[in-house]
Amino acid sequence: MACPKLFLSCLLLELMFFFLVPEVAQGHSLKVGFYGKACPNAEAIVKEVIGQILSVAPSLSGPLLRLHFHDCFVRGCEGSVLLDSPTYQSEKYAFRKHGLRGYQEIDRVKTALEKACPGIVSCADILALVARDVVVATGGLFYDVETGRRDGYVSISEEARRDLIPPTANITTLKADFAKRGLSAKDLVILSGGHTIGNSHCSPFSNRLYNFTGKGDADPTLDSNYIARLKLSCKPNDQTTLVEMDPGSARTFDIKYFDLILKRRGLFTSDAALLDDNQTKAYLDFQIKTGGSTFFKDFGVSMVKMGRIGVLPKMAGEVRKVCTKVN
Ligand code: HEM
Structure with missing residues (x-):
């Protein structure tokens, strides 16, 4: 298996993931308004940046909604869909053919959040909030998003190929x-x-x-x-x-x-x-x-x-500073 960090620490993280994270996490570590104290404007910032993006590129609404689904269905909602690696094939590589887009826009949201509250808002949460804001911006109904997700360290293209349901499925x-x-x-x-x-x-x-x-x-x-x-x-x-x-x-x-x-x-x-x-x-x-x-x-x-699938326990994972890279 390709590891993004030193082999031993990666192995330990993988073992932690294996034992602590059931396929279906109950989302106990999540709550509405998780950033209320640490970053009170987090949701407003996401909404504002997404509003700016969709006002000039409305065709990005689909890709931005889809990213949260792809994130959650592979390894759970922990931001693995956003990781890049120069040395191994991350999930993005598997999705290339299927046209996942919107990565730069997620980076733009992250940059705005890092400016306001460095190191606080996880990339996995950004995907969940962005999905909600896209739904609202395109005519859907507002819903409260639970936050408090942690970002994972691993992203493997074969897992994305294996875990995402094909469009030919019955x-x-x-x-x-x-x-x-x-x-x-x-x-x-x-x-x-x-x-x-x-x-x-x-x-x-x-x-x-x-x-x-x-x-x-x-x-x-x-x-x-x-x-x-x-x-x-x-x-x-x-x-x-x-x-x-x-x-x-x-x-x-x-x-x-x-x-x-x-x-x-x-x-x-x-x-x-x-x-x-x-x-x-x-x-x-x-x-x-x-x-x-x-x-x-x-x-x-x-x-x-869907946003509760495979959420990492409180002590696992990290809050990435940059969504494409582990810290
Ligand atoms: C039920 C299983 C699903 C299958 C098999 C599936 C399959 C696909 C496929 C094949 C595409 C076209 C990709 C392309 O050629 O560019 C697509 C697009 C899309 N999917 Fe799904 N999908 C599923 C569930 C979902 C879910 C749960 C969501 C979100 C709640 C979602 C949101 C989207 C969106 C918004 C697009 C348009 C992306 C764009 O405009 O680039 N899909 N899906």
Whole structure:
């Protein structure tokens, strides 16, 4: 295993992580307003910087929301998605192909926080706060974010490849994967609602257009008119084009993503799979019927749950001074 620090200290840290951090941490060390005394303006600073960023680059809302998900699903919410290394491949390397962005913007938030309160606000917390501020800025509902996360020391590309659910996943895999992190089928459908904003490359769903069963066919569960439309943007083997995941409202946090799924226009197999389970399908139906009566609030609740995954215990980890490097 590649270690970012001296081998022995890295080994000790790994052992601590192994014994102290269950796959699903209960988030006991987290609380709303954790920085109230040590950095009272922390949340206001994050909000202000994100506001400035989105006012000039609104297309960054999707990438900035997604970073918190990728952080939490690999090693837990401890900032490993942000680490760089000159000597080994960190998680970022695995995500390169899948277009994770927004790292510089997180650095910008961190710089502003370090100026106000040096060494206080963790990078893992910054990701959680940024995700909330993006949701609000794009039309979603405010929710309280628990803070107090510690930053980890390790980031390994193979773990990201192993632990992130592929867009080709079926409902059984999706539910099992969420369940092992303490997230329910309801959380699955609600958090998939994050796809109401942002873009995708063609590659995660290209198989559904051109080669679904290996015989040059399309996915019969995907609406044929939508297939024709997607084919105009995405030629076979296209690695660069971006398409809106929620066409026409990809910068607005709304319930149109659920509408798309019900119309068999969910972009990924993993989106469409939400129709294959009674519970997730019922949730979609209910939100469409009631105009999203509970979705906006539910999203905050599920995000808080996601934000508790694998949180490091109080004495473990550190607060990085720079999000790309261990101290
Ligand atoms: C359920 C399992 C999930 C799968 C399989 C999945 C898969 C993907 C894929 C393949 C992309 C397109 C990447 C690209 O080509 O650039 C994407 C984008 C995105 N995902 Fe997910 N995702 C999942 C869950 C989530 C969750 C839980 C969130 C947040 C709550 C989220 C938020 C986003 C956002 C905002 C984007 C757009 C990023 C951008 O605009 O660059 N996803 N996802």
